[in-house]
Amino acid sequence: MWKTILRRLMIMVPEVIILSILVFLLAKAMPGDPFTGSINPKADPAQIKHLMAINGLNDPWYQQYWNWVVHLFHGNLGNSYQYQEPVTRLIEGRAGNTLWLAFFSMVLTYAFALPMGVFAGRHEGKLPDVIIRFYTYVTYCIPFFVILVLGIWIFGYVFGWFPTTGSVSSDAQGWAQTIGSHFYHILLPGILGALFSTVNIVQYLRSEVIDAKHSDYVRTARSKGVPSKDIYRHHIFRNSLLPIAAFAGYSITGLLNGSIFTETVFSYPGMGLLFVNSISYRDYTVITALVLIFGLLNLLGTLLSDIILSIVDPRIRIE
Amino acid sequence: MAENFEQHSDISAADLARLNQEAQAEATPSTAKIIWNEFKADKPAMAALIIVVGFIVFVMIGALFINTPKMMETNIMDYFDKPFTDGFWLGADSGGRSVAKQLIVGSRNSIGIAIGLTIISSTFGIAWGLVSGYFSGYIDWGMQRVYDFMMMLPMTMMIIVLVTIIPHYNSVSLTFIFSIFYWEGTSRLIRSRTLAETQKDYVAASKTSGTNHWKIIFKEIMPNISSLIIVDCTLSFAENIGVETGLSYLGFGLPNQTPSLGTMIANANDPSNITLYWWTWLPAALEIVVLCLSISYIGQVLRRAADSSQRQGAAD
Numbered sequence: 001m002w003k004t005i006l007r008r009l010m011i012m013v014p015e016v017i018i019l020s021i022l023v024f025l026l027a028k029a030m031p032g033d034p035f036t037g038s039i040n041p042k043a044d045p046a047q048i049k050h051l052m053a054i055n056g057l058n059d060p061w062y063q064q065y066w067n068w069v070v071h072l073f074h075g076n077l078g079n080s081y082q083y084q085e086p087v088t089r090l091i092e093g094r095a096g097n098t099l100w101l102a103f104f105s106m107v108l109t110y111a112f113a114l115p116m117g118v119f120a121g122r123h124e125g126k127l128p129d130v131i132i133r134f135y136t137y138v139t140y141c142i143p144f145f146v147i148l149v150l151g152i153w154i155f156g157y158v159f160g161w162f163p164t165t166g167s168v169s170s171d172a173q174g175w176a177q178t179i180g181s182h183f184y185h186i187l188l189p190g191i192l193g194a195l196f197s198t199v200n201i202v203q204y205l206r207s208e209v210i211d212a213k214h215s216d217y218v219r220t221a222r223s224k225g226v227p228s229k230d231i232y233r234h235h236i237f238r239n240s241l242l243p244i245a246a247f248a249g250y251s252i253t254g255l256l257n258g259s260i261f262t263e264t265v266f267s268y269p270g271m272g273l274l275f276v277n278s279i280s281y282r283d284y285t286v287i288t289a290l291v292l293i294f295g296l297l298n299l300l301g302t303l304l305s306d307i308i309l310s311i312v313d314p315r316i317r318i319e
Numbered sequence: 320m321a322e323n324f325e326q327h328s329d330i331s332a333a334d335l336a337r338l339n340q341e342a343q344a345e346a347t348p349s350t351a352k353i354i355w356n357e358f359k360a361d362k363p364a365m366a367a368l369i370i371v372v373g374f375i376v377f378v379m380i381g382a383l384f385i386n387t388p389k390m391m392e393t394n395i396m397d398y399f400d401k402p403f404t405d406g407f408w409l410g411a412d413s414g415g416r417s418v419a420k421q422l423i424v425g426s427r428n429s430i431g432i433a434i435g436l437t438i439i440s441s442t443f444g445i446a447w448g449l450v451s452g453y454f455s456g457y458i459d460w461g462m463q464r465v466y467d468f469m470m471m472l473p474m475t476m477m478i479i480v481l482v483t484i485i486p487h488y489n490s491v492s493l494t495f496i497f498s499i500f501y502w503e504g505t506s507r508l509i510r511s512r513t514l515a516e517t518q519k520d521y522v523a524a525s526k527t528s529g530t531n532h533w534k535i536i537f538k539e540i541m542p543n544i545s546s547l548i549i550v551d552c553t554l555s556f557a558e559n560i561g562v563e564t565g566l567s568y569l570g571f572g573l574p575n576q577t578p579s580l581g582t583m584i585a586n587a588n589d590p591s592n593i594t595l596y597w598w599t600w601l602p603a604a605l606e607i608v609v610l611c612l613s614i615s616y617i618g619q620v621l622r623r624a625a626d627s628s629q630r631q632g633a634a635d
Contacts, residue, residue, distance in 0.1 A: 011464070011467075015467070015468055015471060018468060019468075019471070019472070022472075026480055026481075026484065029484050030480075030483070030484055031484075137615070137616075137619070138612065140615070141554075141557050141558070141611045141612060141614075141615035142561075142607070142608050142611050142612065143560070143561025143564060143565055143607060143611065144561070144565075145561075145564075145565045145568050145584075146561070146564075146584065146604050146607050146608060149568075149584055149587050149593075149600070149604060150604060150608075152593075153587065153593050153594070153597075153601075157590075157593055157594045158594065164590065165590075256473075257473055257474065257475055260475050260476070260569065261475075261565065261568075261569070264569060264588075265588075275476060275479075276479075276569060276570075279479055279480075279483055279571070280570075282483075287480060290476065291473060291476050291477065291480060294473035294476055295471060295472060295473055298470075298471045298472070298473060299471050302467075302470070302471065
């Protein structure tokens with residue numbers, strides 16, 4: 001198993017290098033340079049040229065790339081032009097919001113998907129199964145942002161049950177109220193995100209349960225006289241659960257990528273909204289940093305899933 | 320000839336006719352016929368098919384009669400006209416522009432891009448999957464690493480960044496940018512089916528008799544998985560409608576002054592629009608919901624038609 005994980009990590013190394021080169025070249029292709037923000041009418045063009053020269057902006061691209069990577073390892077991602085503060089500090093402030101929302105959504109996804117998958121598989125072809133299959137079909141094909149807009153309209157504006165903007169209300173005092181208010185703000189986006197990312201897990205679990213129903217160990221358990229409820233809860237569910245755990249990594253990357261839409265619709269100050277705002281202000285240092293971070297998070301998500309899979313399923317291990 | 324036949328056979332002409340009829344009845348019907356039977360057996364699917372085809376034809380033709388630059392002119396007198404007033408069926412938006420007309424032109428643009436995206440990305444994905452699955456070994460390994468890398472990229476962000484870098488883009492270049500990132504799902508699916516198909520006897524026989532690799536791939540394997548390809552294209556079409564509209568909703572899709580379903584839904588970003596002037600964005604949102612549900616329902620029916628054990632249509 002360790003060999004598989006090690007091999008998987010080795011494959012990651014070129015991926016990270018190519019990603020960083022790609023992000024760097026994209027950043028270079030964007031119009032403007034790091035001093036565009038600090039130029040004012042009184043600035044001397046010669047001085048700007050001098051600044052560019054001493055900062056190595058006239059070097060060949062591989063030299064610049066190397067400098068950029070060295071800065072990266074020192075935790076220096078440059079300064080944001082729009083906010084006039086280091087990008088690392090800016091993202092630090094937003095990352096928590098995005099990660100909490102994604103984590104909450106993922107927990108809810110499992111909380112919704114596991115019972116539904118088992119229930120649908122158990123009552124295959126009957127009414128509950130038909131309803132659950134209809135639900136997965138609807139959630140699978142409607143674009144996520146449309147659901148978010150309809151959701152915020154119905155539950156946020158028409159009924160007024162949930163806040164429609166921000167991550168914490170301004171009049172929250174004390175830690176208990178602050179945490180409560182934070183939670184209240186991620187409730188609606190979290191639930192909507194979870195309801196619309198259950199499809200894979202429900203369908204997988206359903207077919208697992210249907211397959212397991214006819215397997216030998218279930219027949220043995222039945223002939224022993226184990227009650228039907230216990231067979232589903234202890235035998236089938238436990239056997240199907242481990243592969244499902246491997247979906248966690250993919251599910252979190254999906255939620256992170258959806259965060260651009262979620263945070264825009266709910267004006268929720270996380271990394272996704274920061275990205276959209278930075279694009280509008282052409283704040284290139286922030287954009288580059290965010291693309292890099294999201295790429296790395298995606299990589300870690302798939303890595304997590306692959307490692308869980310290799311632990312769970314001995315067939316895909318390389319010995 | 321018939322006379323000759325009768326001399327050498329005990330089968331009478333009447334029997335022969337009957338046997339012929341039976342053989343024809345038992346023969347596998349053509350794919351088109353199977354699909355048509357499936358739609359006839361499933362009334363909601365028929366409704367979905369009529370809705371989708373009728374709607375696409377309607378907006379494609381309807382948009383020809385609408386003068387877009389004139390439609391996008393601001394007319395302050397019609398500021399947020401309610402539906403069914405001043406001759407606006409679906410009301411007017413903040414610039415006094417007709418929502419109904421924008422909806423028709425916007426649908427044309429959005430559906431057009433979705434069709435283009437489906438054609439380009441599916442063609443590429445199918446070719447990629449076929450080649451990768453057929454030549455297993457190093458070629459497959461290399462192609463799979465490219466696939467892994469593409470999957471790792473934050474798609475939405477990359478598209479937005481590319482759109483900002485390119486100075487002048489239109490719907491065609493936009494379609495190509497989207498296509499770079501949306502072929503992976505198809506390629507994965509086709510690859511796994513090709514892997515299974517390559518193990519079959521007819522491929523081995525073809526290889527032994529020295530048939531060209533490309534001929535085996537595109538003339539033999541591809542027709543054999545055509546039902547899967549049709550199903551996948553339909554489902555990705557439903558998905559692709561969400562791609563352009565989503566980006567346009569964020570403000571990074573079609574340029575301003577080019578109506579799209581996404582830019583219309585973006586009207587909902589204004590807290591006063593979303594409740595007070597719901598007619599500026601709700602029709603577009605509902606249209607996407609209905610279109611996506613219908614197209615993907617058609618996809619489900621096609622999937623059933625491709626799998627003989629699930630068919631509901633009569634096997635006549």
